[in-house]
Amino acid sequence: MTHDVYIIGSGHTRFGRLQQTLEELVVEAARDAISEAGIAPSEIDAVFLGHFNSGLVPDGFASSLIHQADPAFRFKPAVRCENACASGSAAIYSGLDAIRSGRARNVLVVGAEKMTHRSTGDVTTALAGAGYQNDPVERGLSFPQVFAIVAQAYAERYGDPLDAMARISAKNHANAMNNPLAQMHKPVPYEFCREVSDQNPLIAPPLRLSDCSLISDGAAAIVLSSADAAASAKRRVRIAAAEHVSDFLPMSRRDFLAFEGPARAIAQAYAAAGISAGDLDFAEVHDCFTPAELLIYEAMGLAPKGQGARALEEGTVFADGRTPVNLSGGLKAKGHPVGATGVSMHALAFRQLTGQAGAMQRKGAEWGLTFNMGGTAVANYASVLNADRA
């Protein structure tokens, strides 16, 4: 028996301001993933939910919502995993453990969040909970303010990142035009992102509105299977690496600009998969704010430290570049229903690696990276996925 685990099916609701309840989103994504996997619901041995919540939805027993998807789920173990904005990946990695421990052959993972029914202020407050409120650096700050500090620190140490940030935003909006599931389908050019305007106000200087990801509803799902169970699957993608690194929560306890957690998680993932950055055909990464994507280029090794902008200037990360980043539109334009985000990354990477990504498709993609992050580089999850066209 090999320790390999495969994705054999995916589900993905539209992201955006949706009328559906959390339960309806969970059920839709779950059913779609099982249907694509081509297995019976009774063949699922355990279910895992990625869900941030933090008071966004009153219902506090989210794990059991998955059981509403099918009567065959009765008595199957279900649990919720939470790690702030990386809750979706947290659920996937728990699912991997369940398979690798021998406890399960097939696992259903769903990530979901319902956010748009709350006011922007409520959502901002809920998300700020993922900071460390006793810390001298971040006390009382919202997440846009935290990443404004990151951008300021970057400017002081390495030079002004504003131009790169605008290019990242414009790139991700352009990519989202090809993703029918994305929340935003509107060209937002570099020139618009670069300037502060009535339509693009400062949210937390120097961050403009165009530097911030969206408040979204949505769900995504995947079916994970052991090598044995996946042998007869119509489509399968191998999880070549899944590395989780948690850093200290308080920003004052670490050099937050070093992004050490992301760099370690990604380096470990490359090593486990036996590849290097140059082998990647695409990456879906955590652009909660544009400075995060810039720092992730450096953590990925696409550019030297402090020179992330080169990955843009040299064209590397654009849709037609060597390593396109966020072909889906990213959190910036696809949307960021917190608990769904990590599962969405894996679901869309599965579609890329099985040639089902439609207008987003990177032709012949064999290797993909997902990088999902909770907090300011606190909970870091890096997966390498492989097309496995054996």
Place this chain on the structure above:
Amino acid sequence: MTHDVYIIGSGHTRFGRLQQTLEELVVEAARDAISEAGIAPSEIDAVFLGHFNSGLVPDGFASSLIHQADPAFRFKPAVRCENACASGSAAIYSGLDAIRSGRARNVLVVGAEKMTHRSTGDVTTALAGAGYQNDPVERGLSFPQVFAIVAQAYAERYGDPLDAMARISAKNHANAMNNPLAQMHKPVPYEFCREVSDQNPLIAPPLRLSDCSLISDGAAAIVLSSADAAASAKRRVRIAAAEHVSDFLPMSRRDFLAFEGPARAIAQAYAAAGISAGDLDFAEVHDCFTPAELLIYEAMGLAPKGQGARALEEGTVFADGRTPVNLSGGLKAKGHPVGATGVSMHALAFRQLTGQAGAMQRKGAEWGLTFNMGGTAVANYASVLNADRA
């Protein structure tokens, strides 16, 4: 390599109305468990937090609080597991998967909750979130009201459980007198529990105050180790079974009086451990309300269905009986800091099975059961622990 996993250390704060913050509780329990395990913090490969929250504490990134316990935890993966009142066991079972998958040799699990700084109304509302608010049976109900329905249904189907409920409450209060960590240290006799009075008012008829568990702060922790890593441990207890069964959330979708989820989880645990109910030397079970403990006697096989009272009448479950239940005082008198409860059960069972339970000690105990439950028999976790005096 064997698949066996052992507990090699435990930590447990006092339960009650405490001045400490959530972080301080987590750190205290974590340090104590690692210290008892006799390993260096750097030897911990992954950490898991059981925490319900549901808005009780504003901070939304609880998993990373464990990292405050020791600088050596930097970069170790940490995640929060949630399954309502069974969140503590959820974290333990994820820890088991991490070891059995080969990803970790030593795992730290902490369960914690901070509740008493909120009003009783706020706590009741937060806990009610673990019901299914769209269900015709339980819409708008608090948890005392849900278990009042359970008691009423029991009375209709099997006969009045009020006398048994009062005996359970009095027993658990008496047991808590021997537990220095318990929230309540006050003899509460059967006669008091049996009658409605100014001091023992109806909370949700027929439940009196004496039928309800407490609102508590507290944390508990254990270190889990692979057989290999546990070989040199000073003390170790084998996890002979760990079974998780999730039932449908809405009460209208099942015969909630049948307690099928608990019965299945416990039966599976006996089978996995190769024992029967008669082999147990003690059990720590989920007496969130006294009717729950009564139904758990039946699910455990200590009495036939509808005759749980016999386990009391025949003396089986008392401290000097054949199978003492809740020697710790249970949720009723030890306290019920939600996320800590499942970990507390395992930590105290570890102490029983290593002869460290002080005045609570069951002499020569070799087999113990823990049963931790989220919702009304929705998330059911049954573990069998073995003294492993090889």
